[in-house]
Amino acid sequence: MFRTLSLQTKENIFQQILAGSAFFVVAVLFLFFLTLLLKSLSAIWSNGFNFFSGTVWDPLTGAYGAFPLLFGTLLTSVLALLLALPFALSSALFLGEFFRKGLIASALRSSVELLAGIPSVVYGFWALLVLVPLIRRIEITLGIVPFGVGVLAAALVLTIMIIPYAASLSAEVIKLVPQDIREAAYSLGATRYEVIRRVILPQARSGICAGILLALGRALGETMAVTMVIGNANKIPASLFDVGNTMASLIANELAEATDPLYVSSLVQVGLLLFLISALINLTGRYVVKKFSVES
Amino acid sequence: MMFNTLHWRRFLDKIFLGIICFFSFLSALPLILILGYLLIKGVSALNWQFFCRVPQPLGEAGGGIANALLGSLLLLVVAFALAAPLGLCLGIYLAENKKSRLADCARLAVEILQGVPSIVIGLVLYTWLVLPFRTFSALAGGAALALMMLPVSVRSAEETLRRIPPEIKEAALALGVPYYRTILRVIVPSGLSGIITGVLLSLARVAGETAPLLFTAFGNPFLSWRLDRPIESVPHLIFYYATSPYAEWHRLAWGASFVLVLGVLFLNLAAKFLTRRWRVQF
Numbered sequence: 001m002f003r004t005l006s007l008q009t010k011e012n013i014f015q016q017i018l019a020g021s022a023f024f025v026v027a028v029l030f031l032f033f034l035t036l037l038l039k040s041l042s043a044i045w046s047n048g049f050n051f052f053s054g055t056v057w058d059p060l061t062g063a064y065g066a067f068p069l070l071f072g073t074l075l076t077s078v079l080a081l082l083l084a085l086p087f088a089l090s091s092a093l094f095l096g097e098f099f100r101k102g103l104i105a106s107a108l109r110s111s112v113e114l115l116a117g118i119p120s121v122v123y124g125f126w127a128l129l130v131l132v133p134l135i136r137r138i139e140i141t142l143g144i145v146p147f148g149v150g151v152l153a154a155a156l157v158l159t160i161m162i163i164p165y166a167a168s169l170s171a172e173v174i175k176l177v178p179q180d181i182r183e184a185a186y187s188l189g190a191t192r193y194e195v196i197r198r199v200i201l202p203q204a205r206s207g208i209c210a211g212i213l214l215a216l217g218r219a220l221g222e223t224m225a226v227t228m229v230i231g232n233a234n235k236i237p238a239s240l241f242d243v244g245n246t247m248a249s250l251i252a253n254e255l256a257e258a259t260d261p262l263y264v265s266s267l268v269q270v271g272l273l274l275f276l277i278s279a280l281i282n283l284t285g286r287y288v289v290k291k292f293s294v295e296s
Numbered sequence: 297m298m299f300n301t302l303h304w305r306r307f308l309d310k311i312f313l314g315i316i317c318f319f320s321f322l323s324a325l326p327l328i329l330i331l332g333y334l335l336i337k338g339v340s341a342l343n344w345q346f347f348c349r350v351p352q353p354l355g356e357a358g359g360g361i362a363n364a365l366l367g368s369l370l371l372l373v374v375a376f377a378l379a380a381p382l383g384l385c386l387g388i389y390l391a392e393n394k395k396s397r398l399a400d401c402a403r404l405a406v407e408i409l410q411g412v413p414s415i416v417i418g419l420v421l422y423t424w425l426v427l428p429f430r431t432f433s434a435l436a437g438g439a440a441l442a443l444m445m446l447p448v449s450v451r452s453a454e455e456t457l458r459r460i461p462p463e464i465k466e467a468a469l470a471l472g473v474p475y476y477r478t479i480l481r482v483i484v485p486s487g488l489s490g491i492i493t494g495v496l497l498s499l500a501r502v503a504g505e506t507a508p509l510l511f512t513a514f515g516n517p518f519l520s521w522r523l524d525r526p527i528e529s530v531p532h533l534i535f536y537y538a539t540s541p542y543a544e545w546h547r548l549a550w551g552a553s554f555v556l557v558l559g560v561l562f563l564n565l566a567a568k569f570l571t572r573r574w575r576v577q578f
Contacts, residue, residue: 007474014476018392021385022402025446029405032412035420090319098316111324117560118330119504121531122553125538126330129546160326167323191309221413223507224531228539248415248507255419255511271419275412282411 036272043265051269057234057250059258064266066273068236072244075237076151076226077219080158081212087159088166088215092208095167096174097196116164124228127157132229135241144241147231152240154230158219166215169289173207174200176293210288217281221274223248247274331557338554341547350519354542361552363519367434367527371513372499374438374523379445380495386446387453387491388479410447417443418508426512434520434527437513444508445498452494456487493567500563504556506531530556 005013043051047064054065091112099105128149136148177200185195201208231243232253245253247270258264345360352359386402393399417440425436460483468478484491506529509515514526515536530552537549 011474011476014479018385018389019398021382022389022398024382025386025409025450026398026401026405028443029409032420035423036416039423087319087323090316091323093316094320098313108320108324111327113564114331114561115324115327117500117504117564118557119506119531119560121504121506121534121538122330122334122557125534125549125553126333128538130329130333163323163326191305193309193312194305196312217411221411221415223413223415224535228535248413251415251419252507252510255422268419268423271416275416278411278413278416279408283407286407 033275036268036275040265040269040272043262043269046262047266047269051266055236059254059260059263062260062262064262064269066247066266066270068234069245069247069250069270070273071236072151072230073220073246073248075244076154076158076230076246077216079151079155079240080162080219081216083155083159084163084166084215085212087163088170088212089208091163091167092170092174093196096171097200098192100175112164112167115160116168120161120222120225121228123157123161124225127153127225127229131156139241142241144239147241147243149229149231150241150243151230151237154226154244154246155240157225157229158222161222161225162215162219165218166211169211169214170204170208173204173211173289173292176207177203204292206288207292210285210292213281213288214285217278217285220281221248221278223252227252247271334550334554334557337547337550341551342554346548346551351517351548354544357544359548361530361533361548361555363516364528364530364533364552365555366519366521367513367516368503368529368531370434370521370523370527371438371441371509371529372503374435375441375445375502376495376499378439378442379449379498382442383446383449383495383498384453384484384491386450387457388484390450390454391457392479406447406450409443414444414505414507415510418511421508422511429524431524432512432514432526434513434523434525437509437527437529438523440508440512441502441505444505445495445502448498448501449491449494452497453487453491456490456494457483459490460486489570493571496563496567496570500560500567503560503563504531506535530559 043064047054051064051066052070053067054063055067056063056065057068091108095105095109095112099108132148132153135150135153136146139146139148181199181203182195185199190198226246227249230245230249232245232249233243234245234250235243237244251267251271251274255264255267258267345358347360347365348362349358349360350363351361386406390399390403421436421440421443425439426432464486465478465483468482469475473482509529509532513529513532515532516526516528520527534549534552534556537545537552540546
């Protein structure tokens with residue numbers, strides 16, 4: 001049938017399929033957002049500001065205060081970021097500045113890539129069976145309630161997961177620093193340490209910050225590894241060894257058993273918030289990275 | 297004044313290099329630990345039963361993960377069938393229309409989509425494809441994975457097609473080849489390795505995803521081919537068995553983790569091999 005059509009019609013069909021695919025993707029994302037918004041409207045209406053300030057998330061009494069989850073998400077992600085920072089920056093400098101080629105560099109590079117490819121559920125499983133007993137032993141020595149699982153375990157597994165991501169992004173940025181300003185600094189007699197501290201890091205600062213921001217975005221939305229080791233208790237953790245919960249982990253745990261319409265709607269509201277936060281972080285991060293690579 | 301001497305500065309330089317190396321190798325340590333555990337615990341769980349049998353009831357020895365292997369394969373095929381044609385069309389459109397308004401919108405949409413947490417994708421697909429039909433289904437799971445793999449495949453298709461020199465296209469057009477044939481027979485084949493690489497990488501990315509499948513494909517302890525029914529997948533099986541208290545299920549989960557990591561690694565290596573082998577030099 002297609003053969004009998006005239007050339008002009010074929011061209012038109014082809015162009016329309018291409019433009020249609022673009023239109024389709026925009027429509028899907030728009031519907032995506034609309035679904036989240038519409039499904040959470042009743043929760044937004046009935047929870048009000050209590051959603052952000054309330055400290056009790058209890059579906060039995062109809063209290064949907066998401067503050068403990070917001071706090072838990074922020075705490076685990078920021079903690080993971082702080083822990084990952086020295087490792088990620090060192091690996092980035094190692095790969096982007098010191099050893100760009102050679103056996104050691106390619107070994108480290110493949111191991112970073114491999115780490116990035118391991119599924120999050122495998123990280124969670126490993127953490128549950130190896131990391132958690134270790135933390136439990138420490139807790140027994142310290143004389144605290146030995147949960148094992150908790151905020152610390154979640155932050156540690158997130159640290160391991162975001163190191164490769166932050167490292168490879170920052171290494172790309174460091175590689176983009178123009179060679180001539182490096183050479184200028186060397187020719188003035190600067191040592192490698194001085195070049196890195198005074199020239200490369202200031203020059204690459206915005207790009208590295210964007211890489212860190214993108215890593216934070218990934219940590220905020222991470223679900224499986226966190227839900228397996230954080231303890232899933234919807235309360236504000238009293239200490240790093242205490243149990244807690246995050247937004248993504250809450251949805252994963254409770255959506256399947258939510259029956260009350262307001263309960264489902266409140267869970268979707270958490271999803272909407274998560275969507276907005278990660279979209280904002282991602283767009284900012286990508287914008288800065290793009291601007292940086294155009295400038296260099 | 298001793299802090300400005302050449303000796304001190306060179307000493308500082310050495311110390312710095314030492315610190316960098318120390319932290320870099322320390323960050324490779326988790327990989328060695330995780331891979332070590334996978335090798336030791338995972339390989340010992342593998343045998344022919346592991347690949348050919350479905351899980352046995354608790355208390356009975358043996359059993360395997362055939363249902364999860366088949367399910368994962370089916371989910372990936374569905375995701376591929378949904379995402380690959382769309383990704384290719386969109387990649388061509390974005391590469392051909394650099395400045396149109398629609399292209400900018402689509403590019404932004406893809407960028408936002410890439411950052412959406414996987415659990416939110418699962419949540420939305422649950423309201424789209426599970427609630428109206430009142431059943432979890434392999435189709436819903438595949439659609440969720442397709443939405444996750446779309447950004448990577450679109451971007452790599454766009455970037456590959458953009459790098460093809462315009463002379464090739466002009467030559468084809470000058471010979472009187474219609475536009476659509478030029479794209480389909482000249483431009484796309486020249487960029488095929490890049491496009492396939494992108495699809496393989498995105499498949500590797502979603503092969504290990506659990507969160508979007510929790511409320512879409514759900515899980516199923518029996519062997520199932522049906523697209524309109526719940527289906528098991530390897531990552532979901534790992535999650536389910538890992539959080540159980542039984543040693544026998546942990547053993548299966550280690551084996552499944554080993555197989556999953558091996559599969560993801562294989563997809564990544566295949567993608568790398570393809571770029572090296574097939575890259576068209578201009």
